[in-house]
Amino acid sequence: MAITRGFTGRDRRGGDDRLPPGQYDTGAGWPTLTAELTPQVDVDTWTMTVDGLVDTPTTWDWRGVHALPGSTYFGDIHCVTTWTKFDTTFTGVSVDTLLEITGVKPEATHVFATSTTGYTTNLPLADITDGKAWIVWEFDGKPLTPEHGGPVRLLVPHLYFWKSAKWITRLELRDHDEQGFWERNGYHDRGDPWLEQRYQGDA
Amino acid sequence: MTDAPGEVLPEPVASSWTTATVREVEHVGATFVKLRMEVADRHDHVPGQHYVIRLRAPDGYTAQRSYSIASDPTDPLVEVMIECLPRGEVSGFLHDVVEVGDELEVRGPIGRWFVWGGTTPSLCVAGGSGVVPFVSMARYARRTGTEPLMRIAASAQTRDRLPYADELEEYGAFIALTRENQPLADGSERVAAHLYPDELVPLADGIERAYVCGSVGFVSFVGRILGEAGVRSDAVRVEQFGPTG
Numbered sequence: 001m002a003i004t005r006g007f008t009g010r011d012r013r014g015g016d017d018r019l020p021p022g023q024y025d026t027g028a029g030w031p032t033l034t035a036e037l038t039p040q041v042d043v044d045t046w047t048m049t050v051d052g053l054v055d056t057p058t059t060w061d062w063r064g065v066h067a068l069p070g071s072t073y074f075g076d077i078h079c080v081t082t083w084t085k086f087d088t089t090f091t092g093v094s095v096d097t098l099l100e101i102t103g104v105k106p107e108a109t110h111v112f113a114t115s116t117t118g119y120t121t122n123l124p125l126a127d128i129t130d131g132k133a134w135i136v137w138e139f140d141g142k143p144l145t146p147e148h149g150g151p152v153r154l155l156v157p158h159l160y161f162w163k164s165a166k167w168i169t170r171l172e173l174r175d176h177d178e179q180g181f182w183e184r185n186g187y188h189d190r191g192d193p194w195l196e197q198r199y200q201g202d203a
Numbered sequence: 204m205t206d207a208p209g210e211v212l213p214e215p216v217a218s219s220w221t222t223a224t225v226r227e228v229e230h231v232g233a234t235f236v237k238l239r240m241e242v243a244d245r246h247d248h249v250p251g252q253h254y255v256i257r258l259r260a261p262d263g264y265t266a267q268r269s270y271s272i273a274s275d276p277t278d279p280l281v282e283v284m285i286e287c288l289p290r291g292e293v294s295g296f297l298h299d300v301v302e303v304g305d306e307l308e309v310r311g312p313i314g315r316w317f318v319w320g321g322t323t324p325s326l327c328v329a330g331g332s333g334v335v336p337f338v339s340m341a342r343y344a345r346r347t348g349t350e351p352l353m354r355i356a357a358s359a360q361t362r363d364r365l366p367y368a369d370e371l372e373e374y375g376a377f378i379a380l381t382r383e384n385q386p387l388a389d390g391s392e393r394v395a396a397h398l399y400p401d402e403l404v405p406l407a408d409g410i411e412r413a414y415v416c417g418s419v420g421f422v423s424f425v426g427r428i429l430g431e432a433g434v435r436s437d438a439v440r441v442e443q444f445g446p447t448g
Binding site for chain 1: 257259260265266267269292295301305308310313315317423430436437439440441442443444
C-alpha cells in the first residue's frame, strides 16, 4: 500500500522486537475495552467449571481454586485495539493444573470459554495447554480489579486479549470449533498478534 | 450477553484494506477534526460501526486506530470525527497533518454489536467524543422517520468538548455539561453537573436497549444510573475507551 504523506511514526521503539506489528507501547496505562457493563462478581458465589470432553468434570469455588498450586505469568500482553503492555505480572493457576485434575479426552480439540456475563470466546486446545494459559486473580501483586476482569479472568497472553475472557466461569472442552462473542461479531477465530490476525478474513 | 433473536446483523467486516481519499477536513474546536472521505470499494455500514485508519511511514512502519462513523449510510462520503489525544500518534497526525486530497488506508465497516438497525426502542448515552456513533444513528433515524425509537443523552465538560452539539440539540438530545452552566429555553440555567438520575431515568422509560459510549469512568457511572432506572445490565451495550491507569 501507499505511504501516508507526511507520516513518519512517533510511538515506535527502535528495533524493539517485543512489539508485534501494528502495536504500540501503552506504557504504564492499561486501556480497557468491553462490550458490556462491568459486573460485580461476588467471590463467595463465583465458581469455575471445567467440563465437556474431560474425564472428570470439576467445579472449584474461590477457596478451592486458591488451594491449587499457584502460577505466575511475567511478560507482555497485546490488545487488538493496538496497545501492547510490557512486563505484566499475573498470578493465579495454570490451566494445565485444572486440566490435570479433570483429565482430557483424546477427542477434545477446542475450548469454549464463558464468563459470568455470558461473554464467550473460542480457542484451540493447543492454545491453552503447555504453559500458555492461566486463570488469574492478581495483577502486579494486587487483586485484579473488576474493569480488568476481576475477581478472576482467563489469561492467554500469546493471543490478542479479547481471548483472555474477563470474569471467567467455565471452560468447556469440545471436539469442534464454534465462534464466541467477538468472533461472531467480526474478529478472527484465533487472534495471533504476531500474524496480525485481527478480523475475520485475516491470514 | 447474547445477540438478540431475530435481529438483523450487519455483514461481517470487509476483510481487505482499501483507499480512502480525504474530501473535506474541518477543525472543530481546539481538539477535534472532522474528516469526510471517499472510500474505494465501499461497503454499506450500519449506524454504530467503525473504520480502522492505518498510517504508513516510508520505511514500512504502520500505526492504526479505530474511529466510529458519524455519517448516515446513504451519505456518499464516510465521515469520522477524531479527538486529538495528548501524545496521540494517529489522532495527532490526522488532526495536524492531513489535508484534502490525501489518501489513507482504511478498513471497514467493522463491528456487529454496537449497532442500531432502526427497530429497537433505545437510549444512547454518550460522554464527550463517545457521541460519534450516535450521530450516525440520529442521522439514520431522521432519514427513516424512526426518531421516536432513538433517544440520546450526551455529557461533556464544556460545549466545545461535545462535537455535533448543535445537531444533537436539534435532534432533541438531552445535553448535560459538567463544567459550564447552560441557558435553557425557559430562561433559566442548568447548573454545571453530571447527568442526574432524574434527567436520565425518564429517557430510559420504555426502552429495550441502551447504548453507552465514553470513558471507563463515565460508562461505569451511567451503568449505575441505568441499573437504578430498572434497565437490565444485559440490555446495555457498551463501548468504552481510555486508560484506567
